[in-house]
Amino acid sequence: MKNLQWTTAALLLGLFQPAMAQDLNTMSTAELLEKAKAEGSVTVYSFTSRIARLEKAFEAAYPGIDLQGYDISSTEQIARLKAEAAAGIANADVVYISDAPVVLNELVKPGILENYVPPRVAGRLSEANKTPILSQRVSTKVLMYNEEANPKGSPIENLWQLTIPEWKGRVVMVDPLQRGDYLDLMTEFALQADSMAKAYQAQFGKPIALGKAQDAGRKFIEDLFANDLILVKSTDDVNAAVGKLGQQKPPVGFTSYSDRRDNKDKGWALQVSNDTQPASGIVFPVVLGLVKGAKHPAAARLAIDFFMGDESKTGGEGFKPFYVPGDYATRTDIVPHPDAVALDKLSAWNINPAATAKARKDVGDLILTLP
Structure with a gap:
């Protein structure tokens, strides 16, 4: 009982x-x-x-x-x-x-x-x-630059500039295999392959040659890593590298737009690269x-x-x-x-979580193969 x-x-x-x-x-x-x-x-x-x-x-x-x-x-x-x-x-x-x-x-x-x-x-x-x-x-993961060193605006008008010799070793981001939001950013490049192909033609004046790459987005990821992309442990590391005052040729980096709130307290000059084509990053x-x-x-x-x-x-x-x-x-x-x-004026892609979830493993596997 x-x-x-x-x-x-x-x-x-x-x-x-x-x-x-x-x-x-x-x-x-x-x-x-x-x-x-x-x-x-x-x-x-x-x-x-x-x-x-x-x-x-x-x-x-x-x-x-x-x-x-x-x-x-x-x-x-x-x-x-x-x-x-x-x-x-x-x-x-x-x-x-x-x-x-x-x-x-x-x-x-x-x-x-x-x-x-x-x-x-x-x-x-x-x-x-x-x-x-x-x-x-x-929130965001977008391209940011040092506005003290670039008072006329961002030095990056097109994302493909990040793959040319002038910016070799001068692009910083958190390791996307360690932080999911940065892997989401990389995944969005792949999902936006058509836009990345058009941006390539706008930058170099010719259609993109994919080689062994599956699409223009993945080709961008490969070329970005091949151009000595600097991977760091934290967003603060990106912010300090990009935003520190007094630099002559500072790097640019992918980070959170909202971290600009710390410019005064931490001695940074971070600003969003909002005119960069085809987009500055993700929302x-x-x-x-x-x-x-x-x-x-x-x-x-x-x-x-x-x-x-x-x-x-x-x-x-x-x-x-x-x-x-x-x-x-x-x-x-x-x-x-x-x-x-304004959000509707921010040149960043809105991610589709379901689409990102489907593609990100493949993008992560690609990144694992890159030097």
Whole structure:
């Protein structure tokens, strides 16, 4: 009888858990707050160090709820979350992450991450930014140059210039086999093969000769690596190499447009190469998700709601770390940053995560063969 009672209770719990989650999904911020206070804390894995500022802002807004933020790269997060899920562990409550092509396939589809769209902001988001996972903003990996050394504008008018002798050993980026967003950038060159072929003809005045390359995008990747592309460990390494003040012939590099926010504090002169053809780089979504089996489900939802910004035109303290040139809110009512190139004027390709996911392994395999 005891075993039967236990089994019945377990079945009932299984039936009620989805309903409980659904109830939390429809609760107002005030309703979530009461439950979050009882939980007392929330753990966030974040791919950006700006989580430290969010932690302070969240705890100031909601005293008594301890936000524990961990700065972990997207690649490391994916590996950790998969391992924790396999072990039946949920150490994080909220995941703030880029590398959407891998996230969708390896975290969302298997149910490791669950979607939560705060009711307060749902009507101010496009359907694409609400499903299958919530997108908080879009970020970039674009070509940047040193505007102190190039006061008249970018020295790169066409991406194919990066493959000629003048720029040999003067292009910097993070190793795309170590960081997913840079592999997504390389993959986009392949997916945009037609545009890369047209850009080649514009630069050199003749049709591209592919040789053994599959297409113009992959040929560009091969030629870029052959021109002594410099691979570094971190985006900050790119920024320092490209942006450092006082250089006569600085390199250019692929990095985050939003890192221009640090120019004054770090002595950089970074600027986006927005007139470069056929594009300066890529625009991609940054997403927020709930970890399945989160220990603090109400506080997790409250944190996601907070990260989406308040009712002000700039998103208030919850969005302040991202209200900088080069980050673009997905909420339609948050006004663009006045010092940024408008998103519709930014010469960067919008990635299609599904298409990127299909192609990136092949591109990664190509890069493995390059010297």
